[in-house]
Structure formats: C-alpha cells, structure tokens
Amino acid sequence: MHPDAVRDAGRVAHGGSDDPDVLDFSANTTPRTPPGTRAAYAAALDDAARYPDDDYPAFRAAAADHVDCARDTVVQTPGGLAGIRLAIETRVTPGDTVLVPAPSFSEYAREVELQGATPVFVPHDALLDADPSEHTLAIACTPNNPTGDRYDDDALRAFAARCRAANTELLVDEAFLGFTDAPSIAGTPGVVVARSLTKLFGLPGLRAGFLVAVGDRLTTLRTARRTWNLGAPAAAVGAHAMRQSEFVAETRRHVASERARMRAALSDAFDVHPSSAPFLLLDVGPRPVDAVMAAASAEGIRLRDATTFRGLDSHVRVAVRTPDENDRLLAALADV
Numbered sequence: 001m002h003p004d005a006v007r008d009a010g011r012v013a014h015g016g017s018d019d020p021d022v023l024d025f026s027a028n029t030t031p032r033t034p035p036g037t038r039a040a041y042a043a044a045l046d047d048a049a050r051y052p053d054d055d056y057p058a059f060r061a062a063a064a065d066h067v068d069c070a071r072d073t074v075v076q077t078p079g080g081l082a083g084i085r086l087a088i089e090t091r092v093t094p095g096d097t098v099l100v101p102a103p104s105f106s107e108y109a110r111e112v113e114l115q116g117a118t119p120v121f122v123p124h125d126a127l128l129d130a131d132p133s134e135h136t137l138a139i140a141c142t143p144n145n146p147t148g149d150r151y152d153d154d155a156l157r158a159f160a161a162r163c164r165a166a167n168t169e170l171l172v173d174e175a176f177l178g179f180t181d182a183p184s185i186a187g188t189p190g191v192v193v194a195r196s197l198t199k200l201f202g203l204p205g206l207r208a209g210f211l212v213a214v215g216d217r218l219t220t221l222r223t224a225r226r227t228w229n230l231g232a233p234a235a236a237v238g239a240h241a242m243r244q245s246e247f248v249a250e251t252r253r254h255v256a257s258e259r260a261r262m263r264a265a266l267s268d269a270f271d272v273h274p275s276s277a278p279f280l281l282l283d284v285g286p287r288p289v290d291a292v293m294a295a296a297s298a299e300g301i302r303l304r305d306a307t308t309f310r311g312l313d314s315h316v317r318v319a320v321r322t323p324d325e326n327d328r329l330l331a332a333l334a335d336v
Contacts, residue, residue, distance in 0.1 A: 001089060001114050025296075025318045025329055026304035028145070028176075028279040030202040030251055032322075034244035037203070037237060044236035052232045059235040062242040063210045067174075067184040067195065073212050075221045076230045080175050080196025080209040085111050087171050087192045087211060090224045091137055092117045099138035101127045103309035105145050105173065112137075121310060125149060128159040132168040141173040143180070146306050146317045148275025153182060164190035169217070175199050176277040178248065179255050186212035192221070199278065200251065201241040207231075208238040259320045265330050266318075278320045281306060284336075285314060292316055292336050299332040 056076045064071040077083035084107065092098060094116030100108050101124035109119040122130045124144045128151060132138045140159075143150040156172070163170040170191045174184055178200040186193040196209040208230060213221055230238075241247075255278045263272045263280055271283035284292050289307055293316065296303050306315035318329060 019302075021300065023301045023321075023325055023328060025321065025325075026302045027204065028277065028304075028317070028319050029199050029204050030255070030278060031325070032247075032251070033202045034241045034247040036240060036244075037201075040237045040240035041233050044233040047232040047236065052228055052230065052235060054228055056230060056235050058239045059208075059230065060210070062239040063195070063212075066178075066242040067186045067193070067212065069184070069187040069212050073187055073214055073218055075211040075213065075218070075225055076235070077194075077209045077211060077225065078230055078234065079207040080173070080194050080198060081107055082207070082229075083194040083196075083209050083211045084108070084171070084173065085114075086221060086225055087194065087213075088112060088137065089115055090220050091169055091171075093136075096136040097134065099127065099130055099132060099135050099168075101139065101141060101144065103146060103306075103311045104139075104141050106309065108139050108141075108173075109310075123311075127151075128155050132159075132163045132170075133166040135168050137169045137171060138163055139171045139173070141175070142182075143176045143275070143277040145176065145277065146279065146281050146304070146309050146312070146315070147273050148176075148277040148279060148281060149273075150177075150180060150182060150276040153185075156185060157188065160185065160188055160191050179252055179278050180276050181252065184212075187214060189214055190217075192217060197238050197241060200248065201244075203237065203241065206234050206237055208234040255320050258323060258326055262318075262320060262326055262330065266333065269333065269336065279304075279317050280320070281312075282316050282318065283314055284316060287314075287336065289314060289316060292333070295336045296329070296332050299328070301329055301332050 060074040061071050063074045088111045092115040096117040097120050098112045100119040102121040104124050112119045160170050173194045175196040193212040198204040266272050273281040304317040306312050306317045
C-alpha cells in the first residue's frame, strides 16, 4: 500500500443506519437471515475459544457449492470488501492504471488509489467494450451498484477472454449476483471473483466473504491473505447460511416480486432504472435530492443519497425490503 495514498485518502460514504428507530432503505441487504442462523452462531462460541482451522474446510466447501466451483479455488475473506482489497493489493502497483466502472461502488477507486495506482473511469454499461490492453486490472460489478444492471453472461466471458489475452486481470464483484439465477464466472482463468455474505443473507456485521481464483493467482491470494483471517463464528454461520438453498430461492422470488411492484408504483413520480439487484435507483428529476431525503426522514425512513456515486446528481437509491416496509416507503414518497 502506497504511504502517500494512505495519507491523502478519505473515507467513502455508504448506506446503512445503526438507529433501531429508523427504517433503513439505504442499506442494500435483505432484511431476513436464513433459518437457524442464531443457533449456528451460538454453537460456534465454544469454537471461538481456540484458533480456527486455518484451512476453513467447511466454509470453503459451502462457498464452492454456493457458486459451483472447486473447493480448492476458494480463498476465505472477512467480507467482500476485504477480498477486493486483497485482490487489488496483490496485483496493482504504483503507476498502474485500472479500468473502473462508473457509476459503481466507490470503494473500487479508493482501493486502487491506496496502491498508488490510477483508476480510469468508464461508463459501467460500456465497460465490456473497453480496451483492457493498457491496464493492469479491470473491475466489473454485476449486478452493478447502484444501477442494478447485470452484464450478459456471454459478453462478460468474452471480455474476460480479451483481458486474459492482454494479460489484464479481471476482478468481478458478484456481491449481488446471488439475487439472480445467473451463473457465476468463478473459476475462469484470468478472473478473480469476489463474493460477500452481507447482501443475500442479511448479515453485514458478520464480515464474511470469499474470493475465487485459479492458477498462479490463486497461489498468490492464498499466500498473501492473513492467517486466521475469518473468525470462528463468521466461518460457522457463513457455512450454514450458504447451505440454505430454500432460503436463497425464496429470497430471489421475494425480491423480484417486490422490486417489480415497487418500480411500477414509483414510476408514476420518478424515473426508475431497471434492476436485477435488491435495490432501485430513482432519478428524482428537478426535485432537490436533499428535499426527497428529508421527506422520507420525516416518516422515519432513510434513503441512500446516490449523488455520492460518480456521475449521478439527481438520484437516490432504495432497497427492496418486506412488503409492509415497502408500503411505508411508497406512502412516504407518494407526495414528494
């Protein structure tokens, strides 16, 4: 990590509220957790009294089944963002350039800059048409945050092949892909996939995720990751959650149904971007974003100010939550 970049770096704004009296539509996580999660956490407390098995066999096996890849290609991480940092810091060096989609997760550019490298921004919907040959790394988020667009599977694989031919690594953030039935690109040569348990399983405070890579890149990631980099409760709960296939299927159905209902209702007042993710991006038009945020706040609801994303100046993002909670949001925004 480049010392000058660390001194100059600021913190990135994110959604999420720790106020229990606020209905939080700013965080894009499912409001439910898999059945048995509490029991799995309690059962893991005894294991927390000793160092975990640094191979994390149960977690890696569950992760491999979850994305349909080989177990020995999985590298456990304390969250998706920790995995993204590990991937970037073991590939990018000062003076390098990295293709970064925009608007998208702001942490990508920050992590690149922390290595003393330069993010080269490209419209997220034009990323797969970009020339990767002059760059060390290209980053893709599918579905993209905050727009919710998912890349076509064949087009993404074709871009991965072009990156591989150019000796440019492709880092694919699949934090929201579990909300779809689309296949993961995990296990593809030249590609590092980052996954998080935060979104799909409603466990942002657990801090568990993983990377998938093959070949020499896998060896580098396994060597560079910290010893005991996942706590025993996180490993146990993560393995449990990823085995809950019925929960995953039901969550996908619920999000798709509620997202369509919310989009139809919100489209009367806002320009609502199509989405494959558990959130919707709203263009509020001539209304001041602060006024929309304040109107929701007056009803005890927190939205995500999406103007913090590069290139967006009149947008908010709203999560897809339970039907009753979604009704509260729709009522709060009806007269804005």
